[in-house]
Amino acid sequence: MPQRFTARALTPVLALIATVSTASAAETDITIGMQLEPPHLDPTSAAAGAIDNVVYSNIFEGLTRFMGDGSVVPGLAKSWDISDDGLSYTFHLQGDVRFHDGSAMDAADVKFSLDRARAEDSTNAQKALFTGIADVAVIDPLTVVLTLEAPNGNLLFNLAWGDAVIVASETIETIKSNPVGTGAFRFVKWVQGDRIDLVRNGDYWGTAPALEGATFKFISDPTAAFAAMMAEDIDAFQTFPAPENLPQFDADPRFKLLIGSTEGETILSTNNKMPPFDNKLVRQALAHAIDRQAIIDGAMFGYGTPIGSHFAPHNPAYIDLTGNSVYDPAKAKALLAEAGFADGFTTTLKLPPPSYARRGGEIIAAQLRAVGINAEISNLEWAQWLEQVFRGKDYGLTIVSHTEPMDIGIYARPEYYFQYDNPAFQDLMTRLTATADPDQRRAMLQEAQTVISTDYVNGYLFQLAATSVAKTGVQGMWLNAPTQAIDLTGISWAD
């Protein structure tokens, strides 16, 4: 019979194909899954976190760098002197540092990189990090002096960002497809749509990493990501996209969960210029109408830390302000009545694609309905969200996780999409930037958290958790995400 013939003919073919085994990777390599693929590999000209995931600290390094606990430590600058007036930073560079093409990294490269980032026609997504730098001067091959227009207590922190890494003028033309940096790993190959391969840099100036090579694999579909982990095709997955699968990994002895904190303040952004949200009572009512824990449990399967302001709980200057907006629907209704909306009102709730927004949005809409606010949900792609909500400010409410580290300064920008315009806060931020003393800075940061919390600028929901999954033998992956990065230099396999 034809059917049986087909089956019999196919069996050996399938068996043959099935036995072609891909060489099992030695335990000196690692394959790490990521949901998004980088558009290109130049961290200094795009905001995509996927770029930093691949290149930060692996391929490219800056004068300073973040560690997994969020601290800023020396990078390519081994030390620095700050003038008494705080206007001049003298950086002493590490000696004998070479780019992957063999050329020496020196002060001229530092000047080139910083001048390029702050130039008129720069396409650096975080150009604001470099405002206030008046001049970059080369003193000798290992000494650079940065002169500032005004003291800037954030400078060393700003220089640790992936957007501030040191690049070479000789290789800048091809950086997007063939990045040449100074890091512990060299770029080997990018199979677009599939993976990027890196190999250990034998000439690395610092401590040699334990890994000999690494592969970043791009799997956008959450179900496919789950299958790839379960089939052990990949060794770890950075920020696993489906929190509902995490308990299953936790129960499986082959895997472990890496739960930490990110810089992502997840907030119910509110259009402060659009009536009725221009009324502080209405915003306060919103804050009391929201049950954060229900959102964390329902949308994030319990992963996430409640926040009461726009500030990361792991930051030393953090203060817990969740008490300003405890869940109290009765109070919310009373506040709405006081504001003249006893019968509630209708507004828009525009949601970008991540699951925290889509799932969280459904829960928030239900909670708001309970106090009489009818939030009409519309789901947007990121490009639409950027166009309508972020640029066009055509929205009432939206949910976004603000993943940039220490970004409370966005509340000092009245044109920013939530349109909060408070001159006192703007003045506070100006003073903060000019302050270098750690104690004074902490006091000012705490004041800033309190101001936006008690002004109820946005609904403050939770700090996004870093939820990664790895095979049990993988050691040294970052738990927290002080910046978007998969730092390979500390990763090793247990014996």
Added chain:
Amino acid sequence: MLRYSLKRLLSLGISLVVASLVIFAVIEVAPGDPARFMLGINAQPDTVAALRAELGLDVPKVQRYLAWVGGMLSGDFGISYTYRVPVGQMIADRMWVSLPLALMALTLSTVIALPVGLYAANRRGGRGDMAVMGLTQLGIAVPNFWFAMILVVIFAINLRWFSAGGFPGWDAGLLVGLKALTLPAVALALPQAAILSRVMRSALIDILSEDFMRTARAKGLTRQQALWRHGLRNALIPVLTIMGLQFSFLLAGAIIIEQVFFLPGLGRLVFQSISQRDLIVVESVVMLLVFAVIVVNFAVDLAYVAVDPRLRTQL
């Protein structure tokens, strides 16, 4: 024949021009700015403007359309906004996954469907036919992505015979490449095979009641011989039509399967490019798919003529 071919070529040309206009218009009016997308929410307005200028997005739309079409005519699809590499090269790379996948799936579905259809038609109304009809009904009803996930659970997670997805590249070896495409090809092929076997079966059943079949039996051929010699060939016209449609579907419609198996094919490229507003890539890939569909239809038309000599005299 020549006049027929020329007429077909002219209509092919007009279709392509109209398609290019519609594609460009529809994709350009979609809200979203590739520069803004790339720079994110902390970028300053002057930075976005600088990037727009760098990408050539500040040029008027009509001019961009003409540049795009003009470029395509000379084989230049332009430069991707996000990846900054030539679109033509990106498409070519992805084709090396999508085209073999479509061909594998088409071959597989044909190899399964033709014998199955023949068998069912031969036993019309019998138990074997009922089983085939039931199974093919199921094959049509089950969405291929669900079927794909089941394959992954069985063959990748439990049996560990295959990877759960991904494509190592043809430079890793022919067998390694074929192995990576096996599960996706099966997932794509089975629903198609279900459709094709039903078409094959009903086409054969129609033929069986034709006069020439009775004549063939009267000449002394067995039922089997008549079916093989005269029935099969006459049933091929509807089967070819469906196969032509299926090939275009397999090439363009593998988007979901490419997501499930995270394969770097054309479908995934379009998917990524749409969300990143990499408009020039989307426009070029869609245009290419339109071109492929038109060419495949053209080839199917020519194949009719090869299969059915009567059509030759009508041209």
